[in-house]
Amino acid sequence: MAALENEKSRLDDAARAGWLYFIAGHTQDEIAKMLQVSRASAQRLVSLCLAERLITFRLEHPIAACMELASKLKDRFDLVHCEVVPSDPASPHSTAGIAERCANLLDSTLRLETPVIVALGTGRAVRAAVERVTPIERPNHQIVSLVGNISADGSASFFDTVGRLADRTGARHYPMPLPFLMSTEDERNRMNRIEPIAKIQAIAARADLRLIGIGQMDQKAQVHVDGFVSREELFEMMRLGAIGEVTGWAYDAKGRLIKGGTNKRLTSIPPQVPARTTTIAAAIGQAKVPAISAALIGRLVNGLITDEATARAILDR
Amino acid sequence: MAALENEKSRLDDAARAGWLYFIAGHTQDEIAKMLQVSRASAQRLVSLCLAERLITFRLEHPIAACMELASKLKDRFDLVHCEVVPSDPASPHSTAGIAERCANLLDSTLRLETPVIVALGTGRAVRAAVERVTPIERPNHQIVSLVGNISADGSASFFDTVGRLADRTGARHYPMPLPFLMSTEDERNRMNRIEPIAKIQAIAARADLRLIGIGQMDQKAQVHVDGFVSREELFEMMRLGAIGEVTGWAYDAKGRLIKGGTNKRLTSIPPQVPARTTTIAAAIGQAKVPAISAALIGRLVNGLITDEATARAILDR
DNA sequence: CCAACGCGTGGGCATATGCTCAAACGCGAT
DNA sequence: ATCGCGTTTGAGCATATGCCCACGCGTTGG
Numbered sequence: 001m002a003a004l005e006n007e008k009s010r011l012d013d014a015a016r017a018g019w020l021y022f023i024a025g026h027t028q029d030e031i032a033k034m035l036q037v038s039r040a041s042a043q044r045l046v047s048l049c050l051a052e053r054l055i056t057f058r059l060e061h062p063i064a065a066c067m068e069l070a071s072k073l074k075d076r077f078d079l080v081h082c083e084v085v086p087s088d089p090a091s092p093h094s095t096a097g098i099a100e101r102c103a104n105l106l107d108s109t110l111r112l113e114t115p116v117i118v119a120l121g122t123g124r125a126v127r128a129a130v131e132r133v134t135p136i137e138r139p140n141h142q143i144v145s146l147v148g149n150i151s152a153d154g155s156a157s158f159f160d161t162v163g164r165l166a167d168r169t170g171a172r173h174y175p176m177p178l179p180f181l182m183s184t185e186d187e188r189n190r191m192n193r194i195e196p197i198a199k200i201q202a203i204a205a206r207a208d209l210r211l212i213g214i215g216q217m218d219q220k221a222q223v224h225v226d227g228f229v230s231r232e233e234l235f236e237m238m239r240l241g242a243i244g245e246v247t248g249w250a251y252d253a254k255g256r257l258i259k260g261g262t263n264k265r266l267t268s269i270p271p272q273v274p275a276r277t278t279t280i281a282a283a284i285g286q287a288k289v290p291a292i293s294a295a296l297i298g299r300l301v302n303g304l305i306t307d308e309a310t311a312r313a314i315l316d317r
Numbered sequence: 318m319a320a321l322e323n324e325k326s327r328l329d330d331a332a333r334a335g336w337l338y339f340i341a342g343h344t345q346d347e348i349a350k351m352l353q354v355s356r357a358s359a360q361r362l363v364s365l366c367l368a369e370r371l372i373t374f375r376l377e378h379p380i381a382a383c384m385e386l387a388s389k390l391k392d393r394f395d396l397v398h399c400e401v402v403p404s405d406p407a408s409p410h411s412t413a414g415i416a417e418r419c420a421n422l423l424d425s426t427l428r429l430e431t432p433v434i435v436a437l438g439t440g441r442a443v444r445a446a447v448e449r450v451t452p453i454e455r456p457n458h459q460i461v462s463l464v465g466n467i468s469a470d471g472s473a474s475f476f477d478t479v480g481r482l483a484d485r486t487g488a489r490h491y492p493m494p495l496p497f498l499m500s501t502e503d504e505r506n507r508m509n510r511i512e513p514i515a516k517i518q519a520i521a522a523r524a525d526l527r528l529i530g531i532g533q534m535d536q537k538a539q540v541h542v543d544g545f546v547s548r549e550e551l552f553e554m555m556r557l558g559a560i561g562e563v564t565g566w567a568y569d570a571k572g573r574l575i576k577g578g579t580n581k582r583l584t585s586i587p588p589q590v591p592a593r594t595t596t597i598a599a600a601i602g603q604a605k606v607p608a609i610s611a612a613l614i615g616r617l618v619n620g621l622i623t624d625e626a627t628a629r630a631i632l633d634r
Numbered sequence: 635c636c637a638a639c640g641c642g643t644g645g646g647c648a649t650a651t652g653c654t655c656a657a658a659c660g661c662g663a664t
Numbered sequence: 665a666t667c668g669c670g671t672t673t674g675a676g677c678a679t680a681t682g683c684c685c686a687c688g689c690g691t692t693g694g
Binding site: 363 | 649651
């Protein structure tokens with residue numbers, strides 16, 4: 001049917017309009033005349049172009065302050081990779097900037113012709129990053145999830161990061177078909193031994209890149225808000241000293257994994273300590289500062305993508 | 318002195334403003350408040366950011382029509398590389414679009430770690446492209462000029478493409494310290510035998526990429542306008558059938574190099590026929606259509622970067 | 635076959651942007 | 665300290681932009 005054709009030509013026009021607007025520097029009035037549409041439509045095309053990310057902006061200039069923060073963080077915590085983007089004072093929790101950089105990191109990793117394995121954890125920034133990855137055909141890559149994708153109520157839910165990234169690359173993908181928490185430690189251990197799960201874990205262990213979020217362990221902990229961990233479980237972990245979590249694994253202020261509590265029943269693949277694989281955390285926000293700091297101190301991650309304000313707060317501790 | 322410091326921090330602010338404007342999507346009023354300046358200054362910063370190319374736009378969407386034209390050209394003329402950018406109906410001679418793509422091509426070539434040799438010819442698009450190359454440290458690359466850089470009046474003049482590109486990469490560079498035309502064939506041949514020149518020619522012969530412009534041979538021929546070739550010389554070449562030129566080498570409508578005239582006295586490195594090295598021409602404009610077509614037919618180049626209108630005109634012949 | 639619906643269109647208005655111009659601000663020289 | 669020159673700044677205005685609304689066209693479901 002013609003709908004798809006239309007859709008396509010509309011996107012073409014949008015791209016054309018965006019090109020004329022941003023690159024050639026024309027006004028929307030001029031573009032409207034060129035494309036033979038009303039100015040209002042031209043405006044719509046330009047904004048469609050933006051909404052569909054047909055055009056992207058890249059900042060070529062390494063803002064000195066950010067560069068400096070990044071290099072200090074790199075030194076202080078012995079990181080293999082660190083990026084600091086300018087803060088957006090109006091929305092300090094927006095993932096806009098870091099998602100862009102994460103997407104870039106994924107892009108350049110996935111662009112390689114030699115097969116690579118990318119492991120993904122949780123986090124809003126990770127999700128947003130995946131959405132921004134440039135599609136590229138790489139059927140020999142592998143995308144693997146570090147966390148179970150079955151929520152508490154049994155539905156295979158929350159954002160299917162692995163699937164989305166696989167869509168964009170044609171890579172084989174391995175979501176982890178497990179609940180986030182099992183009911184007992186035994187059950188968890190049994191699960192870890194069954195064939196398909198063990199296989200996924202083996203793949204994850206060979207990952208070339210791990211990209212994960214960092215969650216703080218307070219009343220607003222994402223693992224609790226999303227319903228993976230009950231209020232009681234959360235409080236127990238806090239009593240045990242939990243200050244943050246990566247892929248669900250709670251750790252204390254020194255970045256040491258908590259021995260008991262939900263950590264005994266977690267199905268997620270635990271962090272390597274210290275991280276050997278390139279393991280990049282993407283996290284911003286004042287609330288996460290202690291959690292991020294601890295993860296860096298404990299070497300749960302060896303890379304960080306954050307914003308200026310967060311970077312400063314981490315260094316100021 | 319502090320001037321440089323100031324300059325730097327001003328650019329930082331510009332980058333920051335650009336980021337907030339284009340990426341975070343704030344209005345200039347908001348940015349002004351954030352950066353503690355007047356709105357007018359915010360506007361200035363944003364436009365400075367644009368002017369300095371601190372931020373760049375990249376069109377992710379392969380505009381179907383352009384893609385199709387590119388692929389037809391590739392097939393028809395057996396090209397190894399072809400790109401077609403949307404035309405800007407308002408300024409059909411603007412190098413904006415193709416310069417961007419050329420810069421991109423240079424970027425990706427220069428990004429390689431293994432030493433590469435890039436040879437540059439003449440042309441406004443080539444010059445503009447060099448200005449847009451992302452600086453990257455590649456001291457082991459080599460940049461070599463295909464044309465003499467001494468103008469008719471003896472000054473080492475016109476735009477020093479090779480030097481500029483070397484500035485941006487730290488690569489060794491080899492401008493050709495010769496006049497564009499010698500006064501006799503003998504003299505030219507003698508020049509070709511002297512040591513440093515022969516060496517440059519040897520390097521150019523091993524180039525991994527040649528990027529050149531195409532000039533038409535009519536009253537407005539660039540070689541004439543720029544004063545490299547006199548009116549009489551130009552007319553003589555036209556009598557001999559010249560329709561276009563690459564790095565000064567005039568050729569006829571079938572793309573065959575003219576045997577006599579200025580070609581006997583040219584110091585530029587002649588095109589390979591047929592091109593074996595990746596040799597990309599960057600050229601747009603109705604006036605250049607016959608010249609571009611002939612160069613493609615004669616296989617003086619095996620790649621083309623042009624715009625939609627020119628591409629269409631070439632295919633319609 | 636028609637009604638209801640969705641989607642794109644163009645007009646119009648409030649707001650944001652680009653630009654000009656005169657005033658203020660260094661900054662160096664006297 | 666003062667003057668003069670060149671640059672930067674902010675007010676104000678003309679213009680461009682973003683968005684809401686009512687309309688029309690095509691599509692879908694009854």
